[in-house]
Amino acid sequence: MAPKNREGDVVASFSGKWISYAHTAAAYAAFLSAFIVGCGLHYRKIVQNEHFGYPQEWFPSVSATIGDRYPERSFFQVFIAITSGPRFALVALWYCMTAKRDSALPKFVAGTGIFRTLTCGGWTYVTSTDDHNWHDIFMISYLIATVPWTLGCLALSPRNPTAVKYRKILAGAFFGTLVPLMYFFLQHKVHKVPGAYTTYAFFEWSLVLLDVAFDAVTVLDFEGFEIVVKDVKGVSRGNKQVVADAVLEKEKNTEAAQVFGGGFAWPAALDAVADVYNGFVFWSMLTSLGLSVWYFPLWHMGLSGYEVVIMSTVSPFLLGIRPLRSLVIRNLRIMHLLSLSGLVAWAIKKPEHRLFVVTFGVFMSCLSWAAAFYAERSQPHRLEARISAFALGLLASSVAKFAFYTNNPIWPAMHAANGGWNKLGLALAVLAMLRSTRHTAGNGGDLPAPGPSKGSPTLAALGLAGLFFAMHSLLSDSSTMISWVWEGYPVRGPLAVPHGSVTMLAMGVGLLIGHFYPSVARSWTFYGIGSVGAAVLTGFSNWSGYYGALALATYIMAAAPVLISSAVKHSPATTFGLGFLVYNIMVLAHVWTVAYAFVPGGPIMREHTDYVMSAMMLLIGCGVFSAITSTPPSGSSSSARTKPANPAARKQRSYYIYILLALELLGASIAYLRFPSYNYTPYHAPDKVITAGIWTIHFGIDNDMYSSEHRMRDLLRDVELDVVGLLESDLQRIIMGNRDVTQFLAEDLGMYVDYGPGPNKHTWGAALLSKFPIVESKHHLLPSPVGELAPAIHATIDAYGELVDVFVFHSGQEEDPEDRRLQAEYLANLMGGTKRPAILLSYLVTKPGEGNYNTFVGQKSGMRDIDPKDWQRWCEYILFKGLKRVGYARVSRDTITDTELQVGKFVVGRGEGGEETTVRGEDVPQGWRFPEMFRGNGVRGHHYHDFEPKYWP
Template sequence: MSSLSEKRNRPGSVVASLNGKWVSYAHTAFAGYAFLSALVLGMSLHFQKIVRNEFYGYPEEWFPSVSATIGDRYPERSVFQIFIAVTAGPRFALIFLTYLVNARPGAFFPKVHAMVGLIRTFTCGGWVYITSTDDHDWHDIFMIAYMLLTIPWTIGGINISAKGTALRWRKFFAIGFYVTIIPLIYFFIQHKVNRVPGAYTTYAFCEWALIFFDIAYDSVSVFDFSALEVRVIDVNGITAGFPPVGKSSSPRNLKNNDPGLLAGFSIGGLLRFTISVYNSFVFWSVLTSLGVLIWYFPLWYMGISGYEVTLLSSIAPVLLGIPFATILFARFPQIAQLGQLIGVAAYLVPGPSDRLLTVSAGVMFATIAFSMEFWNATTRPFLALSKATAFSIGFIGSVIAKFAFYANNPIWPVMHEENGGLNKIGLALGVVAALLTTRPQAGANDVIPSSRRGSFVWSACGLAGLIFNLHSLLSDSSTLPYWVWNGYPVTGPLPVPHGAITIFAMALGVYSGVVARSAVRSWLAFAIASIGAIVLYSFENWTGYIGGLVLTVYLLAIVPAFLESASIHPPARTFGLAFFLYDLLVLAHVWVVAYAFVPGGPLLRERTDIVLGVAMSLIGLGVYGVGQVRAVGGSNGKNSSINFYKVRAFALIFVTSLSALAAAIAYKRVSKEKPVPYNPDAKIMTVGIWTIHFGLDNDMWASEVRMRDAIRDLELDVVGLLESDTQRIIMGNRDLTQQIAEDLGMYVDYGPGPNKHTWGAALLSKFPILNSTHHLLPSPVGELAPAIHATLDVYGTAIDVVVFHSGQEEDVEDRRLQTAGVTEIMANSANPLILLSYLVTKPLEGNYNTYVSEKSRMFDIDPSDWDRWCEYILYRDIKRVAYARVSRSTITDTEIQTGKFVIGVDPTSGNVQIPESQVPKEYHYPAIFRGEGVRGHRYHVFDEPRYYQ
């Protein structure tokens, strides 16, 4: 131990001194003892109580979580809090000494790092002294905040550390911390959502590992503080002979070549960067909305409508070939930025066709604004990097907006106040950002010599492949999870909460594109990304998803290189060609599933591999083009370095903030309550089938809210949704099931994913889904017919439900083969079974007699209902008590059919109808749908439900 000097005889003398390493020792010892003492006491005194959770106890669970150990019992809770309180002193001293060690004149980041450390310490106090028993929500909020603040604390500490032992250990413990978070989240979901026995014990080990890595990371400060001496000095008569407090007595190998992660930070610069981010957010919102509006028309025409030509509005940059247009938009960039807001304001236009044309105008201005934003940007050092980074962050912002609003962008023109839109707010902010837009880059006279540009074709190809992949795969955080989804039990990622992981990967890609520019534009990086694309396409569950994450990081990282390459060529040629190729990819992306309705469709039938391969090949051409470009713009000197540090600082601020926001949204959206059926006492199971027309109502508004309300008021425990796969560019990359399932408390099986080339079938259930299998029925000519075969736990009884969409009327052989396939599925099931289906047949005729046959053992819910063509409910070995048909209002073109079944009684059913008064009240359908009904929904055809003996 360092010597303790007593010099009390003269002013200015050192009263006491202590080597700085003892601050680190004290912090490590007290923090470690606080947790270990609580663990030992808890395991000794209350073992079975603290290992028990909301679902299981010993022996399924046999190791306690940190929260249960430190917060649930006396005396371990008190002992822990006492020693954590004692740890506070060394903790604040550790933050202060860390700042002193790294503070340098003009360095801004050590101050920010110290502030993060202080806030992080207070959040630690939050989850320590507000235990999960006191207030579970606030305990979790403080803990999540603490973990999120650990990101800038550890990354910042690594960045300002001198080369040597301390830096190596900090990297080791930081990597250990972040890697452990992955299994922590996985096993928490296994416990909370899937209720896997023992999962919480594994989660607890991960949680304790985080504690270890956290304490160990801070203990590394001993290597820094050993060069410091803390002194207590008599200030009366202090002399200059004593060294200033906090100065190291030995030299350190400081990283003077890097002034810190937030060097160059300024409020004005951050404001300009934020404006570019929001303009990018508007660009992506307008561009991604166009496909949704176009899709409305072929739905009603059942084929090419002619409105598809509006897709070509994105090639508007070709107009920049007119010199006057180029000069106008270059001198007044606000014009194009305000113009793209036409696409946001389009929600004010009532008619579907007029609204589409309005959005098309917005897209034209948006692509022109995008092109002019980067024109000749490389003539200023790192200006293109700054704008490209803002462009990527704006894209992430649009993804997070959809993550928060159930896969709908709140400023899309299919949104309005009634269905959750924030159009007015988005428009107002857009006007402010557009008016404040500036163009601080070179003009038309500052031309890059052609010998240094390479070919505009390669740049256009790369940009086309990049924008297409961003749009098709990443414009919604649920798309990648659904590419690898294969049903229950859950063995892969879910849109919530794992959509946040996709967003984290995007953020990592953006930061990598700034700090590792040479690496990400290499052929090696492209090869790794291509392997990731192959893995995504070829594998399901976590394997495929990891491949998708690799591709995600690369796509966001390569944005600056591709936009810098494109910016040195004339915008009309480069961006015009890029968006033309992008449009071709969009059409191909639709053709793979719409092959039965489009000219030349069979050429791309079910060939997503070709579309993805072409897009990656275009990116490869872009990488080649980047390699052809010789040094453009100044990149040396003090000003250039400052510009780079500014971009890096802004990128760090935004990606950290957006990652934290994504994590908070994921936490908020994870279901914490077990779904409960509507009538459990009577053991009623109410089912329904509804063809929802891809979630666009007759007036071209997103219809999830209206569908949710109808399903809720009908008290449907199980509902099959058809024409529900909207995970494509032309459909908005949406997930129609999210809001319905979360608001109503239902389990959901999305059905075959977007890479399975169907129009979609989904299952929502108040009952646990024990198992589900996805089927693609034989379709040699027409559209693919999806089916979900699920086993539900209905009041303790295994009930099978099949959701099925048959092919179109024209393909007779397809429908015959599909009928045989579904009949085989039903025949091979040993459980009671309900078929919720779209059959395209008349009652008692043709294929109907295969569905309802001795082989299938199925019965029609009402054989006397002659007025059916598409939707049918069939059943067997379960007691049917009621059946109703409910009008669609203006939501779609197909009604809701629904039936009621009773579990645990004699399943014998007859077709004798009885008055409602003769059945128990619990069996009754809601009265609000009688007569004129509610919100346009009413009992129709029979004008009332039918009840049976």
């Protein structure tokens, strides 16, 4: 008779460690069997990659081994299927061992484990040859989930010293392996180094072995479990024995658990998310102000008067009026909601009105945040939350720009047609603001901050000025400092993708230092490290300069909690009002370094980024001095950690760390997804045609004050450009939004890109995009004793197996004839110094046949004009030598910019030819012809301008 309760007879029992053994054996069998079979049957094929094969590459990668060929792929898939059973059981046992009634972390880790298992099945059974996109999605999801799984298991580890030791070793080895893995992948993918992929493969296999080994450590924990199968209805036969169930309760003994343990409260987590989103909105509006202002001096070619609106940031001065300060603090929700008006500006068509709305939004936003900081000064844990939201908002803004090719999707310069998410961003901002302002400090602003109110409010204000300027000018876009150190091809330093994610990682590390080690963050030693980083960034290029950038990024974010906490001890009118005023002066100064030709007193700051960086660090130093003075002495060492005073504060801190981790993972994922393929094909390869163009893009802002990358992309694609020079393309300054139009264009069009002289070279920018590999490039600053600096790029491309030199050049302005004469001599000598075929894509500021034109075109340079009979030109010219010219056209700009697109077609390997008589398009091969869509009225406002395309036989 069957038992009447759940205490039935035991049918079978076995130790839980066999789950770990089975999982480890099946997982290793999957990879190793595929490796053995693959090497035995298809060795030379699986070591072959897109650049090299055996013997340069002699060890296969994991992906080539398990997914490319039959039957090794089948071996892998069969054993992975077998692994899935023990895998689900392992996750379930881990949850049973770590689950506690008042903690949600075990549930989260278990859910992550299940998610990893499912995504593993995804990239296993959907190979890259089946569906490359879905294979990558599953793989990226698996890798992302590995981080919280690993950290969660470490935090939840029971009191088993041996298991904890092995987990730490294996986890450290796993994450440490990622660095050389990425390095050798870049060596293979970007630098095309023979053998680099083999080294990369060793690290890739190491990751696999370490990943499985990390989970194999559970054998040390599960040996205390006994898995029992009971017959509760009497249906079994055979021997039966009674086995008692073992109940195992483990306590966590890691410092991480003290922060992350305890109950996970979704309302509190949503509060933290809302706070960070509000910080994101603040930085989105602040960074949009300069971009909106820039439109007007751009079109006026000088000061327009609208620049005065940058003073809207000094609104915290109003907090010096005590009744008004009390009114603002008691109504912070209304103040914050009013600040969201800046997000509505995108829908306003007239640029002047849009600027005014953005200005009001920034005015209210600066006022509200200064009041919020001051109001929380008596409650350190709430103040920490606001500072975390402020700093993480900057990081979130940088991540968003990383995802949207350096444009912020909620800027007023964005809309649905160019990739904007304005409506969604506004809706989320309203919801986030309503949630995060449910509990405000009320009259807390009248309560003094704990501890003595020492320190100088003026020095604290100067510290804030330096901090805000550093955060805005250097950290609001992950590619800004990378563009500072870029020196051209071959690649000798960081790339915007993927190394932008490394910059954001340094920002995150800095913020953690600022919160956990404030005594370190405010120390003069750390300040010295930050100052050295600033000097190295300013004075060095390539990897050396970037190491300085990472040190500076870490320091800036670490200093933020310290400097803001110190500043709130004084009047917000002095600290934040004066701070934003000096910040505005710094903004103008760093623009004056390049705009000196158009502003009063400009020559003082001409080409002096070093002055700006020195002033920035001196200002931060003032804030550090005030922070040290206002901090009570402590008997602890300078490296002692600070811990929140109560469990609630510890739990609050954990939510912001979760968000930080999520943002870092998102940044790494974006870097992976955006990594270029470097597999580009010219439009008319069979005909060996180079279609080259020159275009002055007016800083990526169209006539209606919207970002123009998408419209530019459409025209460049439809004209079928293989090589294009872009002028007025350096946007890596506050006033231009810290943007880079070449990232979107290069990735979407499938082109190599050379950014040209960086922002610290003080030019308006020149860039080169090419379907052909750029073998080498050098950046030049041409003589400019009076006027603005003239940038030039001298690049060598590999066009159909022949090396061709391409020059991209922007001459000085008409007002400086001596500058332009010297520049013409310099460039003529530069072009004349190459014996290879060459193309000049330029902005010359001269009339055909007159003045400096005869220096650019002539015996010294060896260059010919693509169409000497085109008398309508003044600025843009295409010159060439050593190539057969077969076509020339001018395409109207519509409202994208103020300059047309000029295009020339050349054939490689045919010599120059001497034909001057043009022929009809029907008389030349199809691959030599320009697209028909631009004839007549054209498309989207673009048509052949002044004349129909010209062709030469």
